[in-house]
Amino acid sequence: MRYVLYPENVGKNDVQIVGGKAANLAELIKSGFPVPECFFVTVEAFRKFLAENELEPRIRKVLSEIDFSDQESIMRASSEIKRMILEAEMPGSVKDEILKAYSSMMYADGSEEIEFIKAGRDFPFVAVRSSATTEDVEKASSAGQQETYLNVRGGENVCYSVQKCWASLFTPRAIYYRHKHGQKDAGIGVIVQRMVNSEKSGVMFTVDPANPKNRNIVIEAVFGLGETIVQGEVTPDRYVVDRNTGEILEKKLGRKIVERVRDPTGKTVKREVEPERVEAQVLSDEEIVKTAAYGKKIEEHYGRPQDIEFGIEKGRIYILQTRAVTVLDSPEGDEPEGEVILTGSPASPGIASGRVKIVLHPGELGKVEKGDVLVTKMTSPDFVVAMEKSAAIITDRGGVTSHAAIVSRELGIPCVVGTGNATSVLKDGEIVTVDAYTGRILRGEVSVKREEAPASPVSSPASWVPPTVTRVKVNLAFPERLEIAERTDGVGLLRIEHMLTKSGKHPAEYIRQGRKDELVSVLFDNISRIARAFYPKPVWVRTLDARTDEYRHLEGGEKEPKEDNPMLGWHGIRRDLDEPELLRAQFEAVRKLHEAGLTNVAVMLPFVVDPEELRKAKELASGILPETVRFGIMVETPAAALIVEDFCKEGVDFVSFGTNDLTQTVLAVDRNNERLSKMFRTDHPAVLKLVRRVIRICKKYGVETSICGEAGSDPGFVEKLVEFGIDSVSSNVDAVDRVRSAIARAEMRLVLEKIRKERSDGRER
Ligand code: PEP
Ligand code: MG
DSSP states (O other): OOSEEOGGGOOTTTHHHHOHHHHHHHHHHHTTOOOOOEEEEOHHHHHHHHHHTTHHHHHHHHHHTOOTTOHHHHHHHHHHHHHHHHHSOOOHHHHHHHHHHHHHHHHSSHHHHHHHHHTTOOSOEEEEEEEESSHHHHHHSOGGGSOEEEEEESHHHHHHHHHHHHHGGGOHHHHHHHHHTTOOOOOEEEEEEEOOOOSEEEEEESSOTTOGGGOOEEEEEEEBOTHHHHTTOSOOEEEEEOTTTOOEEEEEOOOOOEEEEEOTTSOEEEEEOOHHHHTSOSSOHHHHHHHHHHHHHHHHHHTSOEEEEEEEETTEEEEEEEEEOOOOOOOOSOOOOSOEEEEOEEEEOOEEEEEEEEESSGGGGGGOOTTOEEEESSOOGGGHHHHHHOSEEEESSOOTTSHHHHHHHHHTOOEEEOOSSHHHHSOTTOEEEEETTTTEEEESOOOOOSOOOOSSOOOOGGGOOOOOSSEEEEEESSSOOGGGGGGSSOEEEEEHHHHHHTTTBOHHHHHHTTOHHHHHHHHHHHHHHHHHHHTTSOEEEEOOOOOTTTSTTSBTGGGSOOOSOGGGSSOTHHHHHHSHHHHHHHHHHHHHHHHTTOTTEEEEEOSOOOHHHHHHHHHHHHTTSOTTSOEEEEEOSHHHHHTHHHHHHHOOSEEEEOHHHHHHHHHTOOTTOGGGGGGOOTTOHHHHHHHHHHHHHHHHTTOEEEEOSGGGGOHHHHHHHHHHTOSEEEEOGGGHHHHHHHHHHHHHHHHHHHHHHHHHHHHHO
16 A cells, blocks of 8 residues: 555545545646645555554544533543544554655755755755545634644654644544534545745736736736735735736836745745845746746636746746635625614624523623524623624624624624613513614514625635735634635734633733743634634734723633723733733744744734833843744824824834724724714724825835724725725725725726826826
């Protein structure tokens, strides 16, 4: 039996032999696309490993003892099985084949060998990825749990990474999925692929984002690794190629002030580009034409437009990743009709019916069962576990930017906030229908004609939306819904305080109990799942920003100070600087993430008002974080907006508008006060004026701009931001596709207006 196979010996139907991903890759390679060299560890190797270690009966026993109604029980089983797999020994016959394949990779190219020896090392870097045999497993273990280990070097490390991939067959999600679908067995193959150390790299859109009709191919390229494009650190070159004739129609040279390269230890380092190369053309004309030809062929192969990442190493073009552009259709249909009992503000879209469960204080959360409609005075983040079980959520108070509204959007649960008196008007046990598109609560179960948007992305060529130059990112709070990574350009806001609610303990309590390491590890575990799913796209981790009234019900929450106005109180960077151990723990988690290769993680400081706060935070970070970690601030106060120039001078890589707080602080309107919800106008001229000004100043300093407040999910607002020249927009999971369409529309309008103006200026002359 073969434990290792090469792509040339694998067909696209060999899913049961090497797993789905590997079979796909083999197909790409055999179709002539220059994919970095690789070999596959077969499913048979995994079976042999299980058999030799007599693991199968032990695994089966652990699985049979799971209580599937208890998440903890699934998680415990998952860790136990993973531990068994990692601790077991790889059979010699399997190991020999892997080591042989790995070492022949090393000597395949003589020049390579010399380079490695010169660099004082013996082995090439590889990426090791799992490749499951059933699509269901791929689906079940979302992007974040599909294990990929980058920059692995050395035979022993490769073998251990293969074992880690095998263990990924037993993530809690995959176990649950197989149980739910009655699947007994699943196999797993592993891909071992050489890492390309690109001297030049880029992205290619097989359709011009600014002009999809003319079907031109657009290429963006930079020196070094592609991360500088993804991170938005430089203006790349832009080339436009006619897909039919292969003619280069346009070449616009960018300013490539920095490049990222891999150092001999495998670490990615950022360095300045020498002045003579800053504005030099990155790809030769020949490379542009060749790359575009691959783009055209790949699009034809898949039958739809693609967004392709490529790298060029020693003059060879490699295709690193290709993906179709996908989009969700927005829901359409009739509104449900019936007796309207209540109305409020729609905070998270969807329609659902269920039994009302009124929760007046968190102690009553236990009564919420799966499919109930949770009704409460004011949503608060301690409700997360009960919220996850609910079919819909209704609150008396709160606005659409309240944190629980944000959470329900992320979890995809319909939510109506600020009804005024839901807890007294509704009766425990009665059935209601929540229409969270319009904000209405109807009596009984009303049939819904409106088509719900599916929770996972749907690819349909008919609903294709062009890629955009302005990047589209997503706001997240949990390592859930990670399939969104495919359709976005990064995480523009990761609210880490929410992920701590599941641990049941207030973050400050970890420090008080001298358990900083535990806090670091909870943060690391949660963030790493997200950062891995998005890698190498940037993930902006916001440091803790919990208000003192929001986490009272967590262990230690009762010790939080009582403030009259927590919204303007002790939170964000002001608290972190008062409690440096708390900030240190967060930075330590970020350091660990970088050490684990997740160099896409950046730090964002909330609620800043003074560059001194930034300076102090950076000072504290300097002893903990590598210098390459990007630093940004949130612009959520008039102070930060008005003196943004001082922040730029102090040194920031990016700023992001927190328009929830910015609107609150500019207009003096409490964002949680439903009485003032009409006054909470993000598009108030004063807010817009500040936003526009900040973007203009940041451009002058080369500081990237983004938005992560709720206004970033509003297509109308986003169109304005594109006009102002914002670099990226981060929206809620449910709004990503809407926002991308709005951006594309705005970008095309700008291009059209420019052309029209040039034409009319020409006529006038
Ligand atoms: C904001 O203020 O706009 C923001 C994104 O932060 P939060 O909503 O978490 O305060
Ligand atoms: Mg805020």
